[in-house]
Amino acid sequence: MTFPEATTYHLNSIMFDHLPLLMYVRPSYWEKRKRQFLFEEMWTIVEGCQETITHALEYEHGTVVEKLKACQGSLWTWNNEQCTSIESIRITFCDYFQGLFTCNGLNESPVVTEVVKLMITQAQNMHLNQAFLQEEIETALRQMFPTKSPRVDGDDVVDFYLDVLNGGTKKVNHTLLTLIPKVDKPTKVTEFQPISFCMVIYKMICKIIVNRLKPIMPLIILEFQSTFLSLHGVMKKI
DSSP: OOOTTOEEEEOOOSSSSSOOEEEESSHHHHHHOOOOOOOOGGGGGSTTHHHHHHHHHHHOOSOHHHHHHHHHHHHHHHHHHHSOOHHHHHHHHHHHHHHHTSOOSOOOHHHHHTTSOOOSOHHHHHHHHSOOOHHHHHHHHHTSOTTOOOSSOTTHHHHHHHHHHTTOOOOOOOEEEEEEESSSSOOSGGGEEEEEEEOHHHHHHHHHHHHHHGGGHHHHSOTTOOSSSTTOOGGGGO
16 A cells, blocks of 8 residues: 555534545654744745844854754744734734625615615515525525535425525524735735635525526616626627
């Protein structure tokens, strides 16, 4: 065997569709091994990195290997003292987006709604607000891609989604957020583009709601708009 000591663990996940695998190629080796020093490229854009390297190389008078070890130790110390921790970065991003999507306390909805023309009839509004039914859940399930999992098994599928859609207490609006840099060397939160990877549970709920909205979508979205409706595209307006 190539890896006779390899062991694989199936981890649990309550957030995503697939269960992660954890593999130890050589458990006894990794348990004894010290943490390896790796130079982080992001350090090069942080003030103080170059000075730390220069100082370590200039004040160590030994061999090249000894100079590199001194530089390694200096960078470890500098990183622990100066660089922002992952937890601090997380708090910074969370605070920014929470502030961005939090109401400022001003309630101007009456002023806005006064100038908005009513497009939905009372009967349509009552249909939109009625409790979701088992048939709507089953329709959305049949529209799922065959390799996707609803994350709930057996007869519990319909009951689970009905509970969520009809005012239940289950919290399923979690997502994995990935930050895509807009520039080469981002230093501010606004220089990242957030991309979310939603769970299938979240997508299923959205599909059920969209199916209910589809019949009235042509009434509330004008035909010359290029998005939000199937078969509408930017090229059709050129």
